[in-house]
Amino acid sequence: MDNELFMKLYGAYQKELYLYLYSLCRNRHQAEDLLHETFLKALLALPDGHTNMRAWLYMVARNLFYNQQKKRSKEILSKEQNVVPEDCEKGDLLENILAEESRRMLYRALQNLDLKKREIIQMQYFGGMSQKEIAAVLHITPENVRVLAYRAKKELKKDLEELKGE
Template structure:
């Protein structure tokens, strides 16, 4: 990929890819590392499918996260890897994109959403501006399964927001 094209892609997709990485790992430093590695792989890759750079980038990032998780599970079999959403610092890089208190509280609920697939579909749909078909392709799910998962994720997030002591 050309240097100018790479710079444009970085500026265009950084925010979406970073927020997706943060939703997966819940650690800002690791999210930065995953994003940088994904863009590096894009820079050296020659076989990126035409017209699907964004989806390819999300898939590469997800695969890197899975590889890291596997490696960590071998090193820490008790499951010490999973960090709570309290790991996200209020003054960290994520704060550039989440400025209002209400948005921050919503984002913290999203990061805490379990299971992981719920977080992924919500982030890809709302923050990644992907449609159902694109999410299905990115996560290797059927369209029907993606719709069902998004519905369940929204319901669960709604329950979490209702339980929040602050108004939404």
């Protein structure tokens, strides 16, 4: 793979792949390491003329994560806390608090989904991938992706309504 193509791939997909990996491992440093391994594999092994590099990168990232998990005797489940800067004005502070609470509720609702549904939602909405691309990464049919996405959205809606009621 030539350097220019690699830099284009990195520029185009590094942020969304990082978010995807972070959502899987919930650890910033682990996600960064996996991201670098993913692009190293791309640099060393990506076949020339591959038709869907984005799906290939997601598949490599996912496989690296699960291979790493198999090697570990116990999972690392850490979550970083976001800190609101001291120089925020009161209106900004309230907006930040409300936005952060909404993100936490969404995060909790996503964690309640089973793994496959959670991955589909993350790839579809946070990665902007098509159902066909997701199907290729997860080795299922696009129809199965559509059904699982529909069910996941129903579950998310129900969970978010319950969380808002608490």
